[in-house]
Amino acid sequence: MSQETPSYGGQAVIEGVMFGGKHVNVTAVRRKNQEITFLEVPRSDKRWVMKLRKIPLLRGIVSLIDSSAKGSKHLNYSAESYAEDETEPEEYAKQKEKDKKKEEGWSLAMIFGVAVMGILSFLFGKVMFTLVPVFVEDFLFGNAFEGYVLHNLVEGAIKLILLLIYLFAISQTPVIKRLFQYHGAEHKVISAFEAGEELTVENVQKYSRLHYRCGSSFMMLTIVLGVVIYSVVPWDNLTQRVLQRIILLPVVMGVSFEVLKGTNAVRDIPVLKYLGYPGLWLQLLTTKEPKDEMVEVSIASFNRMRELDAAIEARGYTEANVSGGILDPAKG
Structure with a gap:
């Protein structure tokens, strides 16, 4: 990949x-009627975050926390x-009306609370994935041998086994299997773009x-x-x-990144x-x-x-002009 390639x-x-x-996050979703719909969210990173x-x-x-x-x-x-695609129209319309009324009563504090919950969920997941193998290893091998480095190695092996079992189990469900297929599609598009290919289905699939x-x-x-750092x-x-x-844990995450x-x-x-290769x-x-x-x-x-990134760059980026309509093709 060239240095000029984003x-x-x-x-x-x-x-x-x-x-x-650089300026916007976009989600495309295939609906049941085969239409592709989009969610376009401008990025508004704070200066201190940048x-x-x-x-x-x-x-x-x-x-990691921000993306979560x-x-x-x-x-x-x-x-x-x-x-919406899987629910009866009348039933879904009633639920949407209830959700709309809830959203209308949302304050800035409530929205901030949802973001905080997303961050806390991420952190809780990382902590649990880190600690559960510790207790499993201590329960199974706590008195089996001496040496904390060896215990760290066994703990790492247990962590890997638990991760593989979890990923294999969820990959057997139809929804997650399709999610993993879309994950593959995401990687293929990035690889094709980095190689300078025209983004057609035929080119990307290669x-x-x-x-x-x-x-x-x-x-x-x-x-x-983690095994290496914990052994220090x-x-x-x-x-x-x-x-x-x-x-x-923050050190392991930072070094791994x-x-x-x-x-x-x-x-x-x-x-x-x-x-x-292990990854x-x-x-x-x-x-x-x-x-x-x-x-x-x-x-x-x-x-x-x-397309949206280019449009924003062409007009001169500010958070105001993004939220003011540049994401709407009819206004751009």
């Missing part, structure tokens, strides 16, 4: 794909679209569904690097071990490219080969995001 990211949603641009995004180690934590909070809106949009710069790779890195600080009992995991960026930067170097192997579970119509949705989302 580095885009995205995520799969129910029956669709979200892509994040500054933190430039600081090594801190930028990874900020990016903002991504919930796009997931909700896709879930509501799916529910590319791998695996990508170095993926959240699945990040999960794998937190497991591997010794512990003598379960209480110390738990406290160490909680305190060092930097290593992920590094593996992506050296992916074209013959020997160093193998550093990113790619995990993506064999979190992505599936997409159908052509799924790739079409992913391309539509990506093109719409690029």
Whole structure:
């Protein structure tokens, strides 16, 4: 990828794909009538958040929390679209009316509370995934051998096994299987764009569904690097071990984010490219080969995001002119 090529990211949603641009995040969803609908949300990052995004180690934590909070809106949009398509029209209309009345009573504080809940849910999930393997390992092997480093290695193996079992189990459900197919479609579009290809379904389908710069790779890195980082600080009992995991969790996340960026930067170097392979192997579970119509949705989302970013750049970006109608084609 050339230095001039922007580095885009995205995520799969129910029956669709979200892509994040410089100024706007766009979700495209395939509806039951085969129409593709869009959710377009301007990015309004605070100055202090943008500054933190430039600081090594801190930028990874900020990016993960921020994307978790903002991504919930796009997931909700896709879930509501799916529910609308799967529910009887009269029944859905009644529910929408109830939801509308609730939304009309929302204050700024309530909206802020929802964002905070999204962040707390993310943090709770990370803490639970970090601590559960600690208790499992201590219960099974607490008195089996000496040496905290060896216990850390076994804990890492347990964490990986639990993750693989979880991903395999949820991938067997029809909705999640299709979600993973859209995940593959997202990766294919980014890879085709980075290669300078014209974004047609035929061109995009030629590319791998695996990508170095993926959240699945990040999960794998937190497991591997967690073993290394946790082994730097010794512990003598379960209480110390738990406290160490909680305190060092931000360090593990920050370092993993930097290593992920590094593996992506050296992916074209013959020997160093193998550093990113464990994350790619995990993506064999979190992505599936997409159908052509799924790739079409992913391309539509990506093109719409690029179109809006270009329009905003052309007019001179301010948060006011984005919210003032530049996202509406009829006004642009």
